[in-house]
Amino acid sequence: MIGGGLAGLSAGVALAEAGFRVRLYEKRPHLGGRAASYVLPGGEHVDNCQHVTLGCCTNLADFYRRVGAAGKIHFFDRLVFADSTGRRGTMEASSLPAPMHMAGSFAAFPLLDWADKRAIANALVAIARAGGRPDDADGGVNMLDWLRRRGQTEAAISRFWGVVLVSALDEELSRTDAHYGIDVFWKAFLANHSGYHVGIPSVPLGELYGGCLAAIEKRGGEARLRAAVRGITIEDGRSAGVEFENGAREIADYYIAAVPHDALPSLLPAPVVERHAEFRNLSRLRSSPITGVHLWLDREVMSEPFLTVVDRTTQWIFNKTALSESASNGANGSSGANELKSENTARQYLQMVISASYDLIPRSRREILALAWRELSEVVPAAREARLVKGTVIKETSATFSPEPGCDRWRPAQTSPIANLYLAGDWTATGWPATMEGAVRSGYLAAEAILEAAGAPARLLRPELPTEGLSRWWAG
């Protein structure tokens, strides 16, 4: 296994549980890849960026269960939106059948007017009636065009569709394939009651993966950190071994490349990449950025666990102090909040997230901190009285592949043209956008392909949540 992100870990654990001796090589000093955490020089545990899951992410939930991490994910069934005047609006499910379960809170939602709501409701009903697959979203139309064709108001687009989708898909609406955008609403908000529940780890991300090592080692395997693979040797159309930066070599019966899409071609001989469209086309997948702003304040200013922000550059504000305290209440000794209390003056740790943050990439960290502070003061007025003890900006320029119209053409299957080489990663063909769920799906699919090749086929992929209520009837 080359790569210890969620794709590599999920494939590794599943194969180890199926009796394989797995050797996993990760070039960094920690597991988790893009969904990892590390310790700052001041001793604070920070996530690479806040990661959230949703109720509809059934394979990620299965993976967390397998590695004993499910209890470290705290689920919320109430979404609080905030605007720049400090106003709040909430969305939550009632007992009405899907897809009407959010209708009550949507009708009362104060941040949209009736014309916006009518337009949104019409589009949502169209999605639900088509079982998540409306005909006019095929053929590479972008989400913004689809919304305009569906008569959405500008406020509906910016204060509703954009708020949900830019953060869910890490891309602007005009650069997003409509089928990805529609899928988010179908799976999370329309098909069933619990798909929209937001799951947030109550520990630093790195603490979720301890069970992976145990599962792999229990079957005689190992995971090696700081072990960068330099190349995969191909002989007679098969992988014949991997070479490491230090010149060492390893051979195996099966190989999984679970590295990011832009890292794979450099591991393969150039003629192999040239010969096979699956590898050659990877350069056509573009990446989009995410910026995280970490703020340590001298007092508590925010009581909600998290806020979704409308009309501002910031899309989410996470109350890291409350999130790590609420679910675990001190059960996990090294959580960021506990570290925070021992610091001299910081009393609250907040993290702000900006997806598709193209405009921020050229800006200095100082400018980004100033912008984040200004927006925090607008959305959470109590912050105006607070002092910033410390701030950090983490820019991920290649956070995820961009779900551009037609990008599915460039996403290869988990089996590859090289006989015993398998591919895993959020960028492989999973049907899902670049998410932790997509990464785990890819890992399970790669593991299924190996089990099949080894003559022991097994189903690892978990089904979607069941389609309920009227949505089920409409979807046929």
Ligand SMILES: Cc1cc2nc3c(=O)[nH]c(=O)nc-3n(C[C@H](O)[C@H](O)[C@H](O)COP(=O)(O)OP(=O)(O)OC[C@H]3O[C@@H](n4cnc5c(N)ncnc54)[C@H](O)[C@@H]3O)c2cc1C
């Ligand atoms: C800032 C940010 C915020 C995000 N927020 C969310 C979110 O809220 N919810 C969500 O679902 N998803 C989110 N994502 C996306 C999610 O993190 C990814 O989709 C997922 O983690 C990808 O997993 P992966 O295993 O496919 O790839 P990666 O995590 O990239 O793993 C690949 C691994 O391969 C290793 N590697 C590379 N080259 C080599 C080599 N030569 N030898 C050995 N190892 C190598 C890398 O070090 C890495 O550990 C976010 C991503 C980012 C960057």
